[in-house]
Amino acid sequence: MDIAKNIESIKAEFTSDVTLVAVSKTKPIQDLMEAYEAGQRIFGENKIQEMTNKWEALPKDIEWHMVGHVQTNKVKYMAPYVKMIHAVHKMKLLKEINKQAKKENRVIDCLLQMKIAEEDSKYGMTKEEIIEFLADEQLKNYTNVKLRGLMGMATFTDDKEQIKREFTLLKNLYEQLKSSHNFDVLSMGMTGDYKIAIEQGSSMIRIGSKIFGARD
Numbered sequence: 081m082d083i084a085k086n087i088e089s090i091k092a093e094f095t096s097d098v099t100l101v102a103v104s105k106t107k108p109i110q111d112l113m114e115a116y117e118a119g120q121r122i123f124g125e126n127k128i129q130e131m132t133n134k135w136e137a138l139p140k141d142i143e144w145h146m147v148g149h150v151q152t153n154k155v156k157y158m159a160p161y162v163k164m165i166h167a168v169h170k171m172k173l174l175k176e177i178n179k180q181a182k183k184e185n186r187v188i189d190c191l192l193q194m195k196i197a198e199e200d201s202k203y204g205m206t207k208e209e210i211i212e213f214l215a216d217e218q219l220k221n222y223t224n225v226k227l228r229g230l231m232g233m234a235t236f237t238d239d240k241e242q243i244k245r246e247f248t249l250l251k252n253l254y255e256q257l258k259s260s261h262n263f264d265v266l267s268m269g270m271t272g273d274y275k276i277a278i279e280q281g282s283s284m285i286r287i288g289s290k291i292f293g294a295r296d
């Protein structure tokens with residue numbers, strides 16, 4: 081695996097208005113360091129303990145993104161350093177992120193996760209739930225979180241038309257909400273579907289295996 085080369089070839093496929101999150105879950109520190117030396121500064125993880133260990137070991141100019149499902153009782157462990165939490169799916173979680181960020185005197189960027197996949201296993205809110213969420217009066221009190229946009233995961237399938245349909249749903253809701261909520265991040269696209277995601281207007285892709293190789 082030539083990590084530097086992988087990053088370079090992925091980046092050559094899109095313009096600089098798309099942000100690359102290198103999803104390094106399960107990979108050892110030395111692999112992340114290779115990506116770092118190739119200029120990568122944004123890393124994504126999906127387990128808090130693992131992310132914290134890596135944050136402690138690696139240079140402090142790295143932005144850490146929590147891309148996976150977050151349990152409310154675990155927020156405190158990443159509040160001191162996490163830059164962005166991609167998968168906020170309920171108000172109780174946002175409230176806790178705000179509370180823990182306040183203790184650290186920080187503002188944590190958050191995305192709302194929309195459920196776009198047809199399969200049942202993925203977390204996330206429906207379009208209606210997201211609209212309701214954003215209309216909630218409580219939000220204005222949460223000054224230590226910044227809602228920057230939406231995130232979604234398409235169905236794991238070879239059916240490109242289905243993936244495209246699912247990303248289009250997310251993109252349409254994003255466009256609808258963007259100006260009234262000052263959104264600037266649309267996080268969609270992984271190794272198997274990032275090209276479709278970029279065509280559908282993604283501004284942030286989360287790539288793991290194509291950079292670091294397959295996970296066990």
Ligand SMILES: *Cc1c(COP(=O)(O)O)cnc(C)c1O
Nearest residue numbers: 103126147270271286287288289
């Ligand atoms: C693991 C993961 C990724 C990266 O997956 P790849 O298919 O290896 O690129 C992206 N987003 C989330 C939420 C993940 O859990």
